[in-house]
Amino acid sequence: MPDDIVALYRTMLLIRRFEERAAEMYTLGKIGGFCHLYNGQEAVATGAIAALRPDDYVLVYYRDHGHALARGSDPKAVMAELFGKATGLCRGKGGSMHLFDAPRGFLGGYAIVGEHLALAVGVGLAISYRGGDQVAACFFGDGAVNGGMFHEALNLAALWNLPVVFVCENNHFGMGTPIAVAMSRPEHLHEKAEAYGMAHDVVDGMDVLAVRDRVGDAVRRARKDRTPVLIEAKTYRFVGHSMRDPAHGVYRTREELEHEKSRDPIKTFPKLLKEKGLATDEGLAEIDQEVRRIVDDAVAFAEASPVLPPEAIVEDVYA
């Protein structure tokens, strides 16, 4: 459906513009704490989440703004959460790394590398126990693959036939460490699923349609056969690891960065849309304006929102 395809572009652009403004607001001191941006990786969250049903579940690592927006969370509430305001998705108590939107099955961003894979297995187990046919999609970086929880989670998901789609966003770096320095056989990342007899696939994470199709296949299989899948999406982040890491750092060359930017989905996808006659320059400009307005409104909303009163610190505390 052409409309669906144009909507993918709109989502990717919304994420990019949102992140650009988040960076600006961070620099102005409006956003505190850690803040990890998603620039460059938009096609992964956009394509993969487009392949899910509204009643499926999504779990994400700390680079989570894009996934929340792709899942349909209100950009105003997401920005307000970054600002630590009472109108935020989590009343301003979570911040950038801990977005959570239960009505959308968005079961959180998590700060501890790889540990939320265990939660995704728990969600898969809960789905199976209740006899539902939902799927849990779990996003994480390549760095998580080197941790013990990745292997524990894949083992149990395979052993118990759980409907979990593991999506590894391979952006080639764990903070400033290139993947080849930290991982054995890094060019075969997705094949690590072989050890668990689990299906696996690799996809160009800069190609939103390919991500949607390949994750779509995995989701259909997980839903029908109750089998987990590991998908590796090869992507690249255009910005620093977090707002505290200079964009280029010392761990990659400017040339490498520029080369990767030539694959920028925000630039290549509109070209494809025009070639296929699905969009015009005017139509694309309108989308850009609409998206900029949404992000402006989100910033204005966050600015104008109140913070919680101090006594609210003891609310929502369970232990």
Ligand SMILES: Cc1ncc(C[n+]2csc(CCOP(=O)(O)OP(=O)(O)O)c2C)c(N)n1
């Ligand atoms: C268990 C644990 N160890 C270390 C850290 C510090 N840390 C935060 S992000 C990160 C890099 C993870 O890289 P990757 O999984 O590839 O994701 P990316 O940031 O590249 O998207 C590290 C080591 C952490 N948060 N949790």
